[in-house]
Amino acid sequence: MSTGGWEAVIGLEIHAQLATRSKIFSGAATAYGAPPNTQACLVDLGYPGVLPVLNAAALRLAVRFGLAVGAGIAPRSVFARKNYFYPDLPKGYQISQYELPVVQGGAVRITLDDGSGKTVRLTRAHLEEDAGKSLHENFHGLSGIDLNRAGTPLLEIVSEPDLRSAKEAAAYMRKIHQLVRWIGICDGNMQEGSFRGDANVSVRPAGSTQLGTRTEITNLNSFRFLERAIEFEIGRQTGVLEDGGRIVQETRLYDPDRDETRPMRSKEEANDYRYFPDPDLLPLEISEAAIEEVRAAMPELPDAKAARFTAECGLGAADAALLTASREIADYYEAVVAALGAGQARLAATWVNGELAAALNRDGLGIEAARVDPVALAGLLGRIADDTISGKIAKEVFEAMWAGEGGADAIIDRKGLRQITDTGALEQVIDQVIAAHPGQLADYRAGKDKLFGFFVGQVMKATQGKGNPAQVNGLLRRKLGS
Amino acid sequence: MEDRGVAALARALQDRRLSSRELTEAALARIGREDTALNAFITVTPELALAAAAAADARLARGEGGPLTGVPIAHKDIFCTRGVATTCASRMLAGFVSPYDAAVVERLAAAGAVCLGKTNMDEFAMGSSNETSFFGPVRNPWDLERSPGGSSGGSAAAVAAGLVPAATGTDTGGSIRQPAALCGITGLKPSYGRVSRYGMIAFASSLDQAGVLAHSAEDTALLLEAMAGFDPRDSTSADMPVPRYTAELGRPLAGRRIGVPPEFFDAGLDADCGARVQEALAVLRGLGAELVEVSLPHLALSVPTYYIVAPAEASSNLARFDGVRFGHRSKAAGSIEELYKRSRQEGFGAEVRRRIMTGTYVLSAGYYDAYYLQAQKVRRLIAGDLRSAFAKVDVIAGPTTPTPAFRLGEKTGDPVQMYLNDIYTIAVNLAGVPGISVPCGFARGLPVGLQLIGPAFGEAAVLNVAHQYQCATDWHRRQPPAQPAGAAR
Numbered sequence: 002m003s004t005g006g007w008e009a010v011i012g013l014e015i016h017a018q019l020a021t022r023s024k025i026f027s028g029a030a031t032a033y034g035a036p037p038n039t040q041a042c043l044v045d046l047g048y049p050g051v052l053p054v055l056n057a058a059a060l061r062l063a064v065r066f067g068l069a070v071g072a073g074i075a076p077r078s079v080f081a082r083k084n085y086f087y088p089d090l091p092k093g094y095q096i097s098q099y100e101l102p103v104v105q106g107g108a109v110r111i112t113l114d115d116g117s118g119k120t121v122r123l124t125r126a127h128l129e130e131d132a133g134k135s136l137h138e139n140f141h142g143l144s145g146i147d148l149n150r151a152g153t154p155l156l157e158i159v160s161e162p163d164l165r166s167a168k169e170a171a172a173y174m175r176k177i178h179q180l181v182r183w184i185g186i187c188d189g190n191m192q193e194g195s196f197r198g199d200a201n202v203s204v205r206p207a208g209s210t211q212l213g214t215r216t217e218i219t220n221l222n223s224f225r226f227l228e229r230a231i232e233f234e235i236g237r238q239t240g241v242l243e244d245g246g247r248i249v250q251e252t253r254l255y256d257p258d259r260d261e262t263r264p265m266r267s268k269e270e271a272n273d274y275r276y277f278p279d280p281d282l283l284p285l286e287i288s289e290a291a292i293e294e295v296r297a298a299m300p301e302l303p304d305a306k307a308a309r310f311t312a313e314c315g316l317g318a319a320d321a322a323l324l325t326a327s328r329e330i331a332d333y334y335e336a337v338v339a340a341l342g343a344g345q346a347r348l349a350a351t352w353v354n355g356e357l358a359a360a361l362n363r364d365g366l367g368i369e370a371a372r373v374d375p376v377a378l379a380g381l382l383g384r385i386a387d388d389t390i391s392g393k394i395a396k397e398v399f400e401a402m403w404a405g406e407g408g409a410d411a412i413i414d415r416k417g418l419r420q421i422t423d424t425g426a427l428e429q430v431i432d433q434v435i436a437a438h439p440g441q442l443a444d445y446r447a448g449k450d451k452l453f454g455f456f457v458g459q460v461m462k463a464t465q466g467k468g469n470p471a472q473v474n475g476l477l478r479r480k481l482g483s
Numbered sequence: 484m485e486d487r488g489v490a491a492l493a494r495a496l497q498d499r500r501l502s503s504r505e506l507t508e509a510a511l512a513r514i515g516r517e518d519t520a521l522n523a524f525i526t527v528t529p530e531l532a533l534a535a536a537a538a539a540d541a542r543l544a545r546g547e548g549g550p551l552t553g554v555p556i557a558h559k560d561i562f563c564t565r566g567v568a569t570t571c572a573s574r575m576l577a578g579f580v581s582p583y584d585a586a587v588v589e590r591l592a593a594a595g596a597v598c599l600g601k602t603n604m605d606e607f608a609m610g611s612s613n614e615t616s617f618f619g620p621v622r623n624p625w626d627l628e629r630s631p632g633g634s635s636g637g638s639a640a641a642v643a644a645g646l647v648p649a650a651t652g653t654d655t656g657g658s659i660r661q662p663a664a665l666c667g668i669t670g671l672k673p674s675y676g677r678v679s680r681y682g683m684i685a686f687a688s689s690l691d692q693a694g695v696l697a698h699s700a701e702d703t704a705l706l707l708e709a710m711a712g713f714d715p716r717d718s719t720s721a722d723m724p725v726p727r728y729t730a731e732l733g734r735p736l737a738g739r740r741i742g743v744p745p746e747f748f749d750a751g752l753d754a755d756c757g758a759r760v761q762e763a764l765a766v767l768r769g770l771g772a773e774l775v776e777v778s779l780p781h782l783a784l785s786v787p788t789y790y791i792v793a794p795a796e797a798s799s800n801l802a803r804f805d806g807v808r809f810g811h812r813s814k815a816a817g818s819i820e821e822l823y824k825r826s827r828q829e830g831f832g833a834e835v836r837r838r839i840m841t842g843t844y845v846l847s848a849g850y851y852d853a854y855y856l857q858a859q860k861v862r863r864l865i866a867g868d869l870r871s872a873f874a875k876v877d878v879i880a881g882p883t884t885p886t887p888a889f890r891l892g893e894k895t896g897d898p899v900q901m902y903l904n905d906i907y908t909i910a911v912n913l914a915g916v917p918g919i920s921v922p923c924g925f926a927r928g929l930p931v932g933l934q935l936i937g938p939a940f941g942e943a944a945v946l947n948v949a950h951q952y953q954c955a956t957d958w959h960r961r962q963p964p965a966q967p968a969g970a971a972r
Contacts, residue, residue, distance in 0.1 A: 283718055
């Protein structure tokens with residue numbers, strides 16, 4: 002995107018907390034929300050003499066991510082120590098990967114609001130441990146340290162500087178969020194900090210191939226904040242450059258209350274992390290067989306599934322994208338189609354993306370908490386397909402099902418919503434309607450065609466909406482014409 | 484003095500000629516009498532020792548127990564021991580009580596050994612003379628004015644003086660073999676990965692290895708069998724079966740090829756020490772071994788290489804001692820920055836601070852490639868030298884130290900002179916191979932050590948050659964005079 006002759010260049014570093022039960026180098030639990038320091042063992046506390054042992058589950062999840070983005074999996078990668086002092090960093094160093102990360106390269110495809118697509122390349126993704134938390138409130142001038150989070154496994158996913166606008170950056174972050182949840186490596190919970198990002202932002206004159214000086218905005222824990230922080234930062238940098246100033250390489254924090262970024266520390270004050278290979282951990286070697294094992298267990302990925310929905314079910318790209326927003330939604334949809342029959346895949350898509358999505362949204366529920374399960378919804382859609390009820394009546398039945406009044410057939414029977422398809426019965430109603438409206442009949446016959454709709458409405462009203470619309474139309478046209 | 488050793492005591496215990504309680508009480512009494520002069524122990528744990536002795540006697544009475552059941556030992560104060568002060572001889576950890584046992588402590592306790600206490604050492608194992616201990620230097624039982632060597636000087640002095648039949652130690656650049664040589668006892672540094680480092684307070688993780696100080700190769704083999712083996716809590720521990728080292732001891736030396744590198748007999752080697760080592764080589768040849776010249780061309784680079792790699796790792800390993808969660812915490816700090824600086828300034832001694840600064844420097848941006856990376860390359864060359872040599876020979880032999888025990892205070896003013904004391908031992912750590920020092924005579928009344936080095940996981944060969952040598956000689960049975968009770972130091 003060019004902002005009045007300037008082009009933004011953005012790369013993201015996303016930290017995804019890996020969904021392992023225990024920590025990356027110790028056996029302590031990773032569950033969120035425990036009382037402070039109750040989930041930190043001697044290894045997490047950095048006690049004298051303790052040693053890290055890699056959690057093999059964390060490695061498998063990292064490999065799974067690498068395969069999902071088409072990256073190379075390093076047959077040999079190395080854990081390094083990143084040294085700095087901080088009270089919530091018990092060992093005085095963080096174990097991370099530096100020169101040889103486990104996941105190298107890869108790419109994802111993002112779709113923008115206007116429907117256009119773009120490929121974003123990944124530089125790498127590496128395993129590392131999280132630090133603890135410093136708490137500055139209610140300690141009377143002191144700081145509290147909670148080490149429950151210390152040692153939680155993280156996958157740091159680093160993109161190439163391929164993004165050109167805040168919107169692209171947000172779309173990319175959403176794509177990675179969708180993917181990590183889809184493949185089950187991260188719960189994606191942004192409130193709890195399980196998924197957060199840092200943005201590297203610079204601007205340069207449009208058409209230039211040289212990169213400008215960048216700033217890093219850290220700890221962005223919502224898509225909206227990420228987009229707004231980058232938007233602000235592009236504006237700020239453009240302003241500085243247009244005024245003839247120069248950008249200072251620094252780390253900045255986004256303040257959502259003021260909607261601005263502020264400097265945190267500059268490069269001059271930055272730590273020299275003195276990275277070196279961690280001698281407590283041997284180089285991480287991954288066999289081809291281990292990689293194949295992870296590949297064999299890989300679910301169908303969202304882009305592939307969306308393509309299949311388009312090709313096999315005849316869905317539009319927008320419907321297919323909505324149905325693959327999460328694995329839960331896709332699973333729900335596929336369960337409906339399985340129960341209903343592949344011939345009604347489009348009807349199912351319309352309903353899952355329409356009535357069901359609206360009801361979930363209205364009640365603030367995720368699809369896993371839907372009050373109508375896939376088989377029940379298929380039961381309802383089956384009654385539309387076999388002309389038992391109209392689509393309009395079906396919405397009424399759906400609401401009753403959502404309210405817990407039972408299955409589609411039971412509600413249709415109890416409420417007497419079955420469509421009237423008996424020609425004799427419909428003719429009787431039509432005759433009564435025509436007889437009751439002689440004026441309109443005369444006008445219609447005199448050429449006022451629009452009045453046809455009036456008669457349809459009257460018939461549907463008389464049948465309480467149960468008249469089969471196609472039959473009503475056909476019969477009316479014949480009777481009015483005679 | 485056969486009866487001082489582990490094997491002899493074990494036989495007496497098994498035969499019920501001696502109880503662990505008697506042995507333990509006698510050892511505690513001797514520590515009480517003689518350790519005032521030696522300062523070999525930082526902590527003595529009589530109650531725990533007597534309880535363990537009682538448990539051992541009960542096992543022995545039931546006809547249970549193995550070769551170490553009821554045998555008193557001591558642990559270097561670098562091994563975490565649950566419920567007991569674990570200080571690493573530092574003010575930083577004075578008063579620190581470990582909540583858990585190191586793997587070595589666990590394994591020897593499970594084998595029935597009775598721990599009498601924790602031995603003195605150089606602070607955080609950084610030193611070659613035991614003079615960097617916060618608890619004062621250990622004295623050499625052969626001459627109280629001299630250093631016992633370091634860093635496992637307390638363990639070496641305690642064994643040499645007969646306070647315990649065996650003790651554990653750690654060896655990062657010679658810290659078991661050098662004090663063993665200077666105190667006239669046997670000391671083995673096993674291959675890297677042979678013994679778990681879990682619970683052993685780290686100095687330089689890629690070099691540190693736990694080992695044994697004892698009177699003989701046979702005693703050493705008995706302890707090593709109990710200590711060695713895979714430990715899933717240490718990612719660098721080797722997942723390999725532990726041979727029965729004691730079963731290999733009796734193999735005759737006929738046909739064994741022993742490599743002698745000329746680089747070990749350089750100008751820095753004291754003439755008397757050199758003569759003793761040559762005499763020892765003659766004994767080995769007399770036993771049927773074939774002496775073969777092998778070359779270690781990069782040996783001279785081992786000291787500078789070590790003094791980059793070890794401080795680099797130490798600077799990071801010791802970062803956890805920040806005054807926040809355990810250990811010394813300065814009372815004078817007003818901010819977190821100050822808390823770090825003052826706690827570490829007050830808690831660490833001069834040599835530890837020197838190495839932290841050296842290590843921090845060599846890892847710094849702009850210096851990493853020139854120092855740390857370069858040192859790692861040289862390290863590979865040194866390991867390659869040894870590998871090539873072991874293609875031709877079973878064991879390499881040479882001196883353990885360039886000189887016999889030096890006077891306390893003699894080298895403290897010149898760190899480089901102190902570092903050069905480890906010239907013959909450091910390459911073994913850099914290459915991760917096993918090395919043993921065995922007594923081979925005296926120079927001017929002070930013990931001299933013969934060093935035997937084996938290929939990786941070749942402990943059996945090293946112990947075999949050492950044992951055969953000890954069957955033919957009695958240097959390992961010589962003992963220093965008993966220390967006068969309560970002598971001032």
